[in-house]
Amino acid sequence: MASVTYTQPPPRRSPGRRFAAFLYRHPRVQLSLLLATPLGWLVIAYLGSLAVLFLAAFWRLDPFTADIVKDPGLQNFQTLLDNPVYREITIRTVKIAAAVTITDAILAFPIAYYMARVATPRVRNLLVVLILMPLWSSYLVKVYAWRVILQEDGILNWALGPFGLHGPGFGEIAMWLVFSYLWLPYMILPLYAGLERIPDSLLEASGDLGARAGRTFRTIVLPLALPAVVAGSIFTFSLTLGDFITPNLVSSVQFIGNVVYANVGVANNLPLAAAFATVPVLIMIAYLLLAKRLGAFESL
Amino acid sequence: MSTQARERPSEAGEDAPQPAADVRLEGVRKSFGDVVAVDGVDLEIDQGEFFSLLGPSGSGKTTLLRIIAGFERPDDGTVWLADVDVTNKAPFDRDVNTVFQDYALFPHMSISENVEYGLKVKGVGKQERRSRAEEALQMVRLPGYGKRKPSQLSGGQRQRVALARAIVNRPRVLLLDEPLGALDLKLREEMQIELKRIQQEVGITFVYVTHDQEEALTMSDRLAVFNNGLIEQIAAPADVYERPATEFVAGFVGVSNVLEREGQRFVVRPEKIRILEQGEEPYAGAHVESGQVRDVVYVGMVTRYIVDLEAGGQLTVVRQNLETSSQDVLEARGAQVRLEWRPEQTYEIGERGQMEEDE
Numbered sequence: 001m002a003s004v005t006y007t008q009p010p011p012r013r014s015p016g017r018r019f020a021a022f023l024y025r026h027p028r029v030q031l032s033l034l035l036a037t038p039l040g041w042l043v044i045a046y047l048g049s050l051a052v053l054f055l056a057a058f059w060r061l062d063p064f065t066a067d068i069v070k071d072p073g074l075q076n077f078q079t080l081l082d083n084p085v086y087r088e089i090t091i092r093t094v095k096i097a098a099a100v101t102i103t104d105a106i107l108a109f110p111i112a113y114y115m116a117r118v119a120t121p122r123v124r125n126l127l128v129v130l131i132l133m134p135l136w137s138s139y140l141v142k143v144y145a146w147r148v149i150l151q152e153d154g155i156l157n158w159a160l161g162p163f164g165l166h167g168p169g170f171g172e173i174a175m176w177l178v179f180s181y182l183w184l185p186y187m188i189l190p191l192y193a194g195l196e197r198i199p200d201s202l203l204e205a206s207g208d209l210g211a212r213a214g215r216t217f218r219t220i221v222l223p224l225a226l227p228a229v230v231a232g233s234i235f236t237f238s239l240t241l242g243d244f245i246t247p248n249l250v251s252s253v254q255f256i257g258n259v260v261y262a263n264v265g266v267a268n269n270l271p272l273a274a275a276f277a278t279v280p281v282l283i284m285i286a287y288l289l290l291a292k293r294l295g296a297f298e299s300l
Numbered sequence: 301m302s303t304q305a306r307e308r309p310s311e312a313g314e315d316a317p318q319p320a321a322d323v324r325l326e327g328v329r330k331s332f333g334d335v336v337a338v339d340g341v342d343l344e345i346d347q348g349e350f351f352s353l354l355g356p357s358g359s360g361k362t363t364l365l366r367i368i369a370g371f372e373r374p375d376d377g378t379v380w381l382a383d384v385d386v387t388n389k390a391p392f393d394r395d396v397n398t399v400f401q402d403y404a405l406f407p408h409m410s411i412s413e414n415v416e417y418g419l420k421v422k423g424v425g426k427q428e429r430r431s432r433a434e435e436a437l438q439m440v441r442l443p444g445y446g447k448r449k450p451s452q453l454s455g456g457q458r459q460r461v462a463l464a465r466a467i468v469n470r471p472r473v474l475l476l477d478e479p480l481g482a483l484d485l486k487l488r489e490e491m492q493i494e495l496k497r498i499q500q501e502v503g504i505t506f507v508y509v510t511h512d513q514e515e516a517l518t519m520s521d522r523l524a525v526f527n528n529g530l531i532e533q534i535a536a537p538a539d540v541y542e543r544p545a546t547e548f549v550a551g552f553v554g555v556s557n558v559l560e561r562e563g564q565r566f567v568v569r570p571e572k573i574r575i576l577e578q579g580e581e582p583y584a585g586a587h588v589e590s591g592q593v594r595d596v597v598y599v600g601m602v603t604r605y606i607v608d609l610e611a612g613g614q615l616t617v618v619r620q621n622l623e624t625s626s627q628d629v630l631e632a633r634g635a636q637v638r639l640e641w642r643p644e645q646t647y648e649i650g651e652r653g654q655m656e657e658d659e
């Protein structure tokens with residue numbers, strides 16, 4: 001068979017080409033140029049502010065002059081531990097964040113499962129849009145809408161009234177309801193992605209080996225979806241931990257965020273606010289370590 | 301001869317009850333929307349047989365296998381496993397196991413947990429489970445790999461685990477969907493021998509899907525050649541190769557050497573054709589035709605000549621490189637040659653499912 005060679009005109013040596021060739025020969029330079037901006041942002045704006053926060057947590061406020069004294073000490077953390085009010089606020093925040101996470105996981109699983117494994121592509125796309133839709137409107141508007149629902153002469157009591165029932169009113173239950181509503185999409189979407197990634201053949205193999213649907217769900221689907229649940233729970237848990245607007249609007253009790261807000265704005269005690277703000281960070285770190293111990297990231 | 305004439309087992313007047321076939325399909329049909337994947341298949345597979353479903357991609361082999369496993373329900377027809385109608389039974393209620401093309405090992409379980417899965421589901425005790433799993437791993441030559449995770453194994457090793465996981469349950473029928481498709485040639489050839497050995501060792505009926513004609517010919521006791529959701533021929537490998545029932549089978553199994561002479565179509569296998577030397581006398585009674593070498597393909601051990609015949613048509617001729625070098629054979633391009641073959645080695649082909657020998 002005759003061999004044919006194709007000849008191309010030699011490429012022109014324009015400056016752009018030479019630069020591209022230089023980058024090709026020096027992949028490290030190329031990588032540095034590519035990452036300089038995002039890395040700079042990450043280090044300065046993101047880690048930098050975290051570092052300032054962490055440092056500030058060890059300063060203190062001079063009680064007489066109300067000036068910030070920058071010699072490091074643990075007195076802020078001491079205050080947080082000693083004062084039962086702060087303890088109670090921390091426990092309440094974590095408790096509600098956990099309740100919201102569990103609620104969202106339970107609500108999200110069937111929806112995500114249906115989207116990933118049952119629905120036709122049309123229905124699936126429709127559901128994705130429906131789930132994302134609440135995210136298009138402002139957070140504040142949504143919480144105010146819940147105020148309207150939950151308030152004493154609100155829609156809920158109006159609907160329950162004929163049955164002799166009464167809504168939960170403002171308080172911890174209201175917070176739990178509103179947070180669960182607000183963060184549900186953040187649980188559904190990662191879970192949907194995680195469930196979609198499980199190959200059909202694994203479920204078929206389980207059935208082929210004699211397992212019924214329930215067993216396949218317990219031994220195959222659930223363990224393989226666990227990393228996705230953890231990913232979603234990081235959102236629901238941390239978003240709840242850090243919030244201060246919802247507690248303000250639908251309850252009369254305080255969250256960690258409310259204390260931080262009050263100390264920065266009203267009391268002007270930045271060090272104490274910083275110390276309290278590190279608490280959710282520590283809780284999240286503990287939570288992630290626990291999830292890792294439970295093997296949540298093993299099949300990633 | 302009528303080895304290929306298929307008989308419907310359901311026809312009236314059936315004689316005395318035969319020993320139960322392990323798998324029996326009657327008029328099985330399945331379509332996906334407009335696509336007819338399996339278009340009315342009748343098939344009987346005997347106990348202990350190594351049976352292959354051979355056909356090009358998209359011909360419906362996988363769909364048929366999935367119907368036997370219970371992952372798809374046929375639109376029409378009946379599936380029998382050892383004389384039990386399982387058409388409407390779920391996969392977990394059928395005494396078959398599948399080796400999936402992508403192996404489908406559970407990534408979060410160790411190798412031994414994978415292999416023990418079927419036994420655990422059936423409630424087999426821990427002690428027995430352990431020893432049977434280890435035995436199965438031994439059989440596929442992976443003893444002591446139980447603690448690893450699937451991700452720590454190579455493709456060939458995963459394939460063996462998938463086999464062990466299925467075989468440890470001692471199913472009546474093992475279904476394999478192109479189990480060696482993802483392996484490289486050398487490993488594939490090794491595994492072909494291994495699979496055959498294991499099948500003979502355990503005596504389980506194997507239903508083996510492949511698009512590789514060589515694989516089907518070397519491994520099977522019998523095979524069914526698929527085309528467009530239909531079976532073109534069911535026969536032993538040698539019969540399929542030497543006496544293809546249809547033009548499709550002739551072309552798919554081996555090289556398509558089909559000629560039409562005096563209104564008859566027939567097949568001549570390339571290795572049965574001889575190129576006559578200059579001035580050489582043909583055998584008495586041999587059929588001789590002359591033509592021009594259009595192309596020469598040197599493939600190491602043999603050379604393939606593609607010859608345009610004067611009387612019309614084209615033949616591929618294979619010749620061993622006994623004394624010729626690559627240089628010599630490549631110079632044959634464009635040369636005038638005479639070809640001879642024995643008429644008794646040609647096979648007339650007719651419509652689907654029929655065939656007469658050209659004698």
Ligand SMILES: Nc1ncnc2c1ncn2[C@@H]1O[C@H](COP(=O)(O)OP(=O)(O)O)[C@@H](O)[C@H]1O
Pocket residue numbers: 332335336337355356357358359360361362363364
């Ligand atoms: N789940 C399905 N949905 C739609 N079409 C399918 C499905 N499974 C198979 N088919 C179609 O059926 C035909 C046969 O497919 P298959 O049985 O996979 O063939 P093979 O295994 O021989 O390659 C193909 O045309 C394929 O596109």
Ligand SMILES: [Mg+2]
Pocket residue numbers: 358361362363
């Ligand atoms: Mg296939």
